[in-house]
Amino acid sequence: MTAILGVSAFYHDSAAALIVDGEIVAAAQEERFTRKKHDASFPQHAVEYCLSQADISADELDQVGFYEKPLLKFDRLLETYLSFAPRGYRSFLKAMPQWVGQKLHLRREIRSGLGGQYKRRIVFCQHHESHAASAFYPSPFDESAILSMDGVGEWATTSLGVGRGNQIELNQEIRFPHSIGLLYSAFTFYTGFRVNSGEYKLMGLAPYGQPIYADAIREKLITIRDDGSFRLNLEYFNYCQGLTMTSQRFHQLFGRPPRQSETPISQLDMDLAASIQVVTEEVVLKTARHLRQTTGMRNLCLSGGVALNCVANGKLISEGIFDDVWIQPAAGDAGGALGVAMLIWHQLMNKPRIANSNTDQQSGSLLGPSFGNSHIKESLDQLGAKYEFYDDQEQLCETVAEELANEKVIGRFQGRMEFGPRALGNRSILGDPRSAKMQSIMNLKIKFRESFRPFAPMILADHAQEYFDMPDGVDSPYMLCVFDVAQRHQIRNDEAGESGLQKVREIRSTVPAITHVDFSARVQTVDRDRNPLLEGLLQAFFRRTGCPLLINTSFNVRGEPIVCTPEDAFRCFMATNMDVLVVEGFLLRKADQPEATRHEIDHHLSKFDLD
Structure with missing residues (x-):
């Protein structure tokens, strides 16, 4: 060796x-x-x-x-x-x-x-x-x-x-x-x-x-x-x-x-x-x-x-x-x-x-640490967290997909941590891309950052060209390329619209939460070979909604690195207005946590709030 x-x-x-x-x-x-x-x-x-x-x-x-x-x-x-x-x-x-x-x-x-x-x-x-x-x-x-x-x-x-x-x-x-x-x-x-x-x-x-x-x-x-x-x-x-x-x-x-x-x-x-x-x-x-x-x-x-x-x-x-x-x-x-x-x-x-x-040979860039259920259970118990445990991953995916379809914001912590600056689903915050208000909600109430910042979609690889103008044979597993939203999904308004940062208010596609103001999106394609559990979640959401994509943003708040451990994930979950946290087989609902509170946007970012 x-x-x-x-x-x-x-x-x-x-x-x-x-x-x-x-x-x-x-x-x-x-x-x-x-x-x-x-x-x-x-x-x-x-x-x-x-x-x-x-x-x-x-x-x-x-x-x-x-x-x-x-x-x-x-x-x-x-x-x-x-x-x-x-x-x-x-x-x-x-x-x-x-x-x-x-x-x-x-x-x-x-x-x-x-x-x-x-x-x-x-x-x-x-x-x-x-x-x-x-x-x-x-x-x-x-x-x-x-x-x-x-x-x-x-x-x-x-x-x-x-x-x-x-x-x-x-x-x-x-x-x-x-x-x-x-x-x-x-x-x-x-x-x-x-x-x-x-x-x-x-x-x-x-x-x-x-x-x-x-x-x-x-x-x-x-x-x-x-x-x-x-x-x-x-x-x-x-x-x-x-x-x-x-x-x-x-x-x-x-x-x-x-x-x-x-x-x-x-x-x-x-x-x-x-x-x-x-x-x-x-x-x-x-x-x-x-x-x-x-x-x-x-x-x-x-x-x-x-x-x-x-x-x-x-x-x-x-x-x-x-x-x-x-x-x-x-x-x-x-x-x-x-x-x-x-x-x-x-x-x-x-x-x-x-x-x-x-x-x-990058293994999906999933090269960081992972944690077993026994370690996670011990950590959550020490933190006083309330949770449900799922032995069946398929059932867990169906439950999370239902929450996402109900416009809940989900923190997902599963598998090995990503290497590089992009969260690729294993240390991610997820949301429903069909929601017109989800971009502002996630920017200002979850990430505590400027509301002009776009969110990226993760999409089942087989459906990518239905939603995005990607050349034949091209995939984007590492969220490193921007492509236009396909014409059939765009919504264009010929009348004069908003100007400046106010443009973020306008609905531009059937998946408005991931469509940037120039009708583009930073695409991540997901396939079973690189990440079967994540692919299973997208399939569950697709079966439930007919939509094969989700919002994917990194699991952190402004100024902090992406979470690494279950303890990091729980702290971030409790410090934001996320609704649900998934840590391997454990599912936590914010409403069930004994010390859950609503968190307001940081005062120094209030000037960016467009709501």
Whole structure:
């Protein structure tokens, strides 16, 4: 048995992943265990979970890998500070203590994190190699083009290459400070959202605006060539030398300083979101066309933070540039832990790889911990919870489907936790997509977040093309692609409707709760092979209602990670206005709980309440 542990840590969203004899055994983000959103500390708890899943200790590991090269990253930081000196002095002073105290001593930190038990070597690979490996090796392709785009690794911000068999070769790159990921993050910052976590909010805001600033972005901020390569005009940015993303020149271009968090969202913010989304899609599509032309590959693997831009992914797939596209579900830095482990196995150790054209090797990305009924019963009893227990899963599915059909909001905690940022049904909050009021109810009364945020549908794979304009043969098991709602399900009003964020009020389809204001939806297809219990629930709802889809949003509230344990699930259930909680075979009704109360929306979000 050969066990390889991969680690990503100390920058953003730490994670650990374990492969044994080439098979992915476990992977998880540290934030799920510590309950600290985007926890960047050494993934101690995630490592312990991965080792326990394989029933081994740290001294039994054959290899340990880290997802990037810290000395090369430090070289980039020093060179950047020197290039902008003395303007970067404050940023330099802020960054150096952590580098001197921790990041330049990662071997020591990793060995310490493994309890001093691991004595063998530690492998460091480049950031974009980890991304590329995380995308290609689990994919169903024997060979493919590879595209990785993010903020920045060591120097690379975009990497292009190919994978064949068990080998990966990256042969083109764009280097810092020119970065499509950092450009998108600059607009995230400017519109008042948090960098490295609010980019998906900016993507969700884009359909409320018009891309009227796209030409200004192309003329002033970025030069895009026909092959997708680009250069930024650094006079408009401050991330090289300062503590913010944008400069005064950027603020003057758009006529105001950055929006302060929690202040009202303006039409300018919506239009800027729409504009940078269009520009980002242009870069992605041009780069993909260039890759197809230069590599001749029929398939594409995507990774890096930009690969979480579901709207761009949907456009890329619908354009048909490649015959097939596979996107790593944990496309951000967390996925680097899996990437470096697989890179060691296949490329460093030269172990063979056999791709299965019918499925990927990601196991539905259900790679986190699960809990048995005995553990759950003990936990619920200690918490004083009142519950019903179902031995029969089919009967449980029928009961939950009935509650959903009655417009109840359900927390579902079953099976292994998802790896990556998306809840795929096992740590999810579910609702009836036919309900016109369900989006606002779930945003404001359950998730305690901005009411413009869209919800995603999960749908039985066999019915996906009935409801969404998806190309033939395409599925979307990891909720990483946006497609339009099918024309026959759309409801269009020719008269002038609401404007701005008020657009969320309008009914746009027969499944209004998952239809965004531009008639699109971020689709998750569900099949029996990847998740039979979830498929059974959807089938039960379909039999009862004739509707083969449900609302699916992550099981957490604003500012918290997705729940990991039964205790996390119960606390979240009691802290929100969810009606029912399902934890494996246990069903809890809010009305039965002795300390159940109604929870009002947080006061600082009341300005977003559109009801």
